[in-house]
Amino acid sequence: MAPMQNYVAIILVSALIAGCASTPSTRATRESSRQVDAAEQRCLALAMYWEARGEGERGMLAVGSVVLNRVASRDFPSRACAVVRQGGESPPCQFSWWCDGKSDVPRARPQWNAALTTADYMLRVRPKDPTHGALFFHSTAIKSPWLRSRERTVRIGGHIFYR
Template sequence: MSMIVIGGVYAPQAQAAPLLTQGSTGGDVWDLQFRLSTLGYYQMPLDGVYGSHTASAVSRFQKDYGLTPDGVAGSATWRSLKKYTLNQQEMDMMARVIYSEARGEPYTGQVAVGAVVMNRIQSEQFPDSIRDVVFQPGAFTAVDDGQYWLTPDRTAYQAAYDAVRGWDPTGEALYYFNPVTATSKWIWTRPQTLQIGRHIFAK
């Protein structure tokens, strides 16, 4: 079992979703539809019913991500979905990171912080879930000082969606820092990609 954070409390979450096919129903299907909707593959109401529209959306996702386009959400499809998408609770976590780390930054800079989170999830150098990325010791100042628990605004959620949809203004950066306040000498050794607002992004 892995854990998710809900309101500051760790709660158990199943590690792998079950095999889903046409006719499946329930919360796992709703989760699947939400992830596909975020990426623009599923454009119908989220209803928790694995019908033909869901199967078609799964097939398109599979084709674009190099999977067998059979319209069945099996283990390989779920692995890819969890690497490139977030569920609703994870989207809340992303918005919290963006708001606490980058509120007041230009919108592109807020998306960029979200892109760094997604890049870390997809990188072999970091954990493969947003919870583990966000709560990795020392990874985010806002987690260490408690600002992470502030309530995100609508802009932070929009930036989260844009980052999950694949907008990466950073050039695949894995780090960012404020050059005025950074105390780590190591961070200056990372290859820098660009600066947006007050943050320098680096690989």
């Protein structure tokens, strides 16, 4: 093969390899460029903050997954804010922090920032669900007899998850 043909062949093979190698990152870019509704992000972040702010990213992902699993279920509202607020601001409600009569303004700035970042990530990328499809959870500090009929999926941090 002549030197110019070698050069062209090298360029073509390099372009082909680069194109194949960039496919996953192109997919990731497409996924990460999903539009995120600011209100939905805030509602998801509030749920993660109030339910799991002391449990790190994995605990927040687990609580966020329950909210998003409910959004995907026909048995619950189809928006994160509606899931979080289901039942109104007086008991019984779905999330006790929502209907306890106290302020829902986050006070711990680092944990709030982590919740916002995690909510944004979950809404853009849709990571693997660490709860295995859970629709319910409760603190390990309480007994919940109403969940006896549900399948326990996992314990993460201070919460037990069920579907």
